[in-house]
Amino acid sequence: MVAGALGSALLASLAGLASLRATLPLGAVLLAWCLAPIPLVLAAWVARQMALAAAQARLLANRTAQLAAAQAQVQQLQLAEQVVALGSFDWYPLTGALSWSEGHYRLWGRQPGTLVPDYTVFRQGVHPDDLPALEAELQRALSEGGHYDFCHRVCWPDGTVRHVHARGDVTLDGLGRAARMLGTVQDITAELEAQAHLQLHQFVLNTITDPISVLDADGVYRLVNSAWTGATGVPAAAIVNQPAITPIPGISSPERRAMQARCMATGEVQVLLAELDLPAHGRRWWETTMYPFTEPRSGRSGLVKISRDVTARQTAGKALAASVDNLRLTLNATGDAIFASGAHDPSEPLLFVNDRMLQMWNIPPERAAGLTPADVMAHARPYFVNPDREFARVAEVIASRGVQEDRLTLNDGRVLLRRCIPAVEAGRQVRVWGFRDITVEARALAGLRAVEAQQRALLAAFPGYIACLDASLHYTYVNARLAALLGGTPESLVGRSLSELVSAERLPQLSRQVARALDGEVIHFERHHPAQGDRPEVHVLVTLARALDRQSGEAACFAFGTDITPQKQTEAALLTARDEAQAAIRAMSAARPEPAAPVPAEPLATGPMPAGHRPGRVLYIEDNPANTLLMTVLFERLPALRLQCESQAQVGLERALADPPDLVLLDIQMPVL
Template identity: 25%
Template sequence: MPIKRFKLKTLEDELNLVYGVINNIANAVVVVDFSLEVIFQNKAATLLHGIDLTKPFPQEYGIQYGIISTDGISTCRITNLPLFSTVSEEIPSSIELHIKRPDGTGTPVSASVRPLLDQNANLLGWLVEFIDISQQKHLPNELRLLTSQLEDYQSLANIGSWSWDAINDNVHWSNQLYRIFGLNQNTPPPNYANHSKIYTPESYSQLNAAVQTALNTGQAYELDLDAIHSNGTIKKIIARGQVKRDLTGKITGIYGVAIDITERKRVDQQLQRQRDFLNAVLENAGALIVVLDKDGRICRFNHACEEATQYSFKEVEGRFVWDLFLVPEERETVYLNAFKALINNPISSRATYRNFWTAKNGVQRLIDWSNTLLFDESGKVEFVVSIGEDITETHHAQELVHTSVRRLNEAQRIAQLGSWELDLKSKRLFWSDEIFRIFEIDKSEFDASYEAFLEYVHPDDQDSVHQAYTKSLENRGPYEITHRLLMPDGRIKWINECCETIYDDQGNALVSKGTAHDITQRKLAEIQLSHYSERLRLACKAAAIGICEWDINTGLAKWDDQNYEIFGLPKQSSIDYQTWAKLVFREDIPKTTSKLRQLMGATHEIHWEFRIHRQNDGVLRYIQAAAIAGYNDNGELDKIVGINIDITPFKQIETALREKKAHLAQAQTQALLGSWSIDIVNNIIEWSDECYRIFEIPIDKPLAYQDFLALIYPEDQAAVDKAWQAAKQGERYDIQHRILVNGKIKWLRECAELILSDDGQLLRGLGTVQDITELKVVEQNLEYSRLQIRQLAASCEKAKEDERKRIALEVHDELGQMLSALRMQISLLRIKFADNNKQLLEQIHSIMELLDKTIQVTRDVATALRPPVLEMGIASALEWLVSDFSKQSGIECELHLPKTPVNLNEDSSIVVFRITQESLTNVLRHSAASRVIISIAANPDYYVLKIHDNGKGFDPSVRTKTKSFGLIGIQERALMLGGDATIDSASGNGTLIQVRIPTNPIIEP
């Protein structure tokens, strides 16, 4: 099948596959054939043994390295292990060994064997598996804990354990076995021969026969024996034994348990002797007693069982006990392994067991059962009397104990408190897990010795730790010491150790046991507290705070140095009430005395102020006092503890502040300027007195935001509220609005600075309110005057343009015609009189040249006053102006007009023309530009004129300080049409003039 599945062609391929699988098993595996020869080992086995077991071994094998038994002495080859047999019941399932490698290292292992069978169940060989159990060998602390727990459990169950090394006749008893026989635990247990003294002759005979049989056959035994207690009484014992074997399978001894069943035997014997009184015993016994027939049906059910299960006897009679009370998973186990085995083999089967019974209400009770068999006349089992002890509460208590142990361990971890034990003979240390955590050491890496421990102690503390330990041994007393640990990374840990030494009966020191508590945090806190105390002393001195304590019984006070300095008294001088009262102002004595009386019955501190004349210099000082009464354990007043603070500088500041506040209030009144503050966290709104006067409301009247909003002029309320909400979002709050108070309208200017939290919530704010009504009147008058001036300027400009137009027409039409007529007259004179008069001809020619120049000047003047091209529209006028400017100046000039016609009325066209003309003049005079771009863009509401040069530019802020009438004229002309003009420039970046002219301008008169 595997060949087909893995597509293997030969048996050799299949064998290689099997070897490959075994070779990759994590544990060490060795394959031994039927003749006990090693034929294969995987990689893990080669690493574990350090040698190839399939090759011949050197002569020194078994001496220097190989498989060594746990005693560390005897050695054997793998094929000599007591693990190979065709009958699996005769061999142990696994044995513990020790592997010693050629490099000197070793590893404890658990070895187990599985037979390899062919398809016909014929034995082909064995597969030996070695499991590394080194970790299990590093658990001494856990082993001791388990041993201690085992002793506790043996004590609870009244079971003692023992073992006997038959070869050396060495016997080991548990502590409970000593208690069962009443022997001293400090004495050696009796050897096998002396067992005849602790058993009755008949019992010893039974025991001896069973032991001999066990040693010869390996058969286990269980006997009911009579033991002789040290006080002479007879103890009923169940003795169970099982043989021990060495690595070769040879029987070397016996181990087992002895169960003290004296009480139970007494009950069984009484029941046997008093069979006629069974019913009474069943009903009156406190234990749970059930009588079953040989098939397991309930025959009798005592009252205790009825109470425990809430079933009456009639309800359970004739029913199988396991079907009625046992949970399904326990039914077969109890029936087959306990009851049925007891019926079939009443001598060797267990007569006790434990299980859960389910009561009628579903509650489960844990019961310990002890069974007694009743036989008929032929010796066959007729009834089984089961006596049960409800150990539910005991079991619960045991669980609580385990829980408490776990909690104790957890508490040690939380409290950073570990325990340790030092074996004084071997100098070996045993640490709890918490100490490893405190020392930050891996268990596997720690050399558990006293010297290794000292290496972790800070070098400066090693001598003191060792001296404390030595002194404890010499004085036979406990010791406590605090020292430091030096961690590998340089950190310091503080450890508090408590230790006590345990001695034997001869006074020899056996072990030292102690605890180690990590107090690093506490030590650091103490150091920090010391620093804080020093800082407090310095702070009290810097803040002029004196501390005093007044003893009620003696009338004397204890002062610190600062208190003496405050009152100007010599340090360490005796202080009583009279000494102190002499320094206090006479007017302040009654108030101070009243405060001290209040302290007598108060449970909280009392505060007050008083004045003194300092004794050493007589200077007036203000004192802020605070004190609290102190009581003894009986609740009686015995002292007053307080502080004195020299607040003279604060009083001086308070006086100065009061004066400054008065000056501020006066200044606010004169400036009609009030201030306010708002604290959202503490819900506090404060107004200065001038704020109340501005709003004409009573001073100190409580105010809310809605009250303030109601005083605002109705048309301004929405704008003010909107500005306030925007300020709460981080915007600037600087607004002007009107208020309506007592029928009068006032103009106010409000400014505020608001402080917001990280999430945008208003925390507090500070602002001012100024009455600017008079300023508003002045501003309105000024604005009206400006409007009038602008209207006057517009009127003048319009008049100027009209006059230019008139003069241009007169110059062009009248003067031009007159000059043209004059030229014609002179031409006629030349024809009539100058043909033969050369001198006259030259004179007339000179006059004609002068006249032509005059005519051209006249035309230029008319054009300058009002270009005729304006009559053709602004587009043509600008084209002419740009062309003429380029010719005259040599500066490159571009004009960009919109595709649609520019429809401006005459006034707007003149304004645009003059602005462009003035801009080009400025470019020529000031900019030193080489290029100018002029453009007009149209939109539904405005025409936008832009004039941009690449000249040297200028600082716009400077022009406002000089007489820049050309630029002012540009802005004023734009304003005349209801538009605006902006001028943007910077040194070295040229100048941009942008003018917006409405498409339907309204010319102000």
């Protein structure tokens, strides 16, 4: 057993010797083995081997832990690079050695490990337009041994262009040469795009002429535009991100702060109209609309305030209110009842109503505020003769688009002129209604129409020819008898010119006669109308006299014609009989001896008047134009007498008393007499 044990120990010693051979010098091992007893040598050797194995195990465990930690750090670094779009590089300019992190590969549009990076690969990825400036900055850093910082574009193999920010630190060797550059590259494309969007938004915001500001939930200003700073005179740096307690001169007020708090609390839009004392612009009216918001991703809330300078509107509103009051007073003075309303909804309050409107329809004055078209119709209904018909008429007027005007007769005897005028105000359909009491005018007009009808009946019954011409020599009235004589109807002749009915030879003379009549002279002349067809010839004695047109008030010429055909025929017969008698006398004289020639007697009417003899004056007072015309014709045959005619009895009597004539002829049945 001892031999076996020694054999085992020897084998172990030999094995230990083989192990020590790898760690100790061979001579030392042989010396220790030769000098020491075999058991002691074996025990020491075993103990040393056990200690050495334990140390190696600890070293291996430490290295394994360090390697695991390094691998974890590498993984964390790679993950961090992906999150922040970052890459790193390590470059030795003297040897050209270049190493990239996985993130750097991705920033150059490459998969990690697909190629061995070098300076040529680096240059190929840089945008051609940025390469000259980049290399100039890179050479500066390498030559000076300082810091490298440059932003440029990277072109990927698929054509994608990204923006990166490169940073690096250069290490110099003992000879002052750039031995190493260690740095990072970060993708800033999203940041630049965000900045571009922000700049665009800021530019757009500054182009808006209305002052705009943005506040957070704590009341701190986060953004203001140029219009806001220009209106308030407060620079953006003095208000943006400043404590909420900072007052703004001329703007801050308890009312404004309370409305901001209410807007944030309720989430509802708020509008504040206030007069402000702005340092840069003086007293101005601002209308501020507050819009609450909540940012979806961050949950941050605040409000946007948009202000408008409505000073001009307020001033115009005050002026309009004053003008409306003046207009109401003016319209009340006209006597017309007026109100304005929307074109469609009868339940909307009236836009305007004057006092006369309330009085006309017996509406209490306290009902004026809030009065609607439906209320007006309800108050007017009892006065309508036929309410259903009037309601239908109002609906018809509302449906139309033009000006409507008609008369409305009420059951209390009043007559109203109703007018509706449509209009458009600020894109809204508006109708203005007006009512004028024309009861007196209507009754007077009815009386005038009755008188006119009587006069027309008398004119129609007058056994003569009657016409009226205006100053432009156009017919305004022709009776049926004259129209038949002229070969037409009254309707076809009214409105036609005198030149259309009179020959060119007679027109100048007749025009002069009408002009004299319009000047106030009474003109008499005869007119012969030759026979035409079945109509025999007609002789007319025409009188032209001046009158006033009742409608226009302008001067007009009345023409009265009397048929003197029988007189003319009698006169012709007498002349024929005279001629025949004279012919018979001459025949008888020729058959007997001619006696001494007697002295012929001169006609009394045609002989000259004695020297100093004046014509006798006769004043004829008569309101019947036909009688006046007859007397005028008769006295034309009496040159020794001068006839003066007067159609008004009172004026005729005054003329007779003022300048007594030789003879006065008058109609004792005239009204004054």
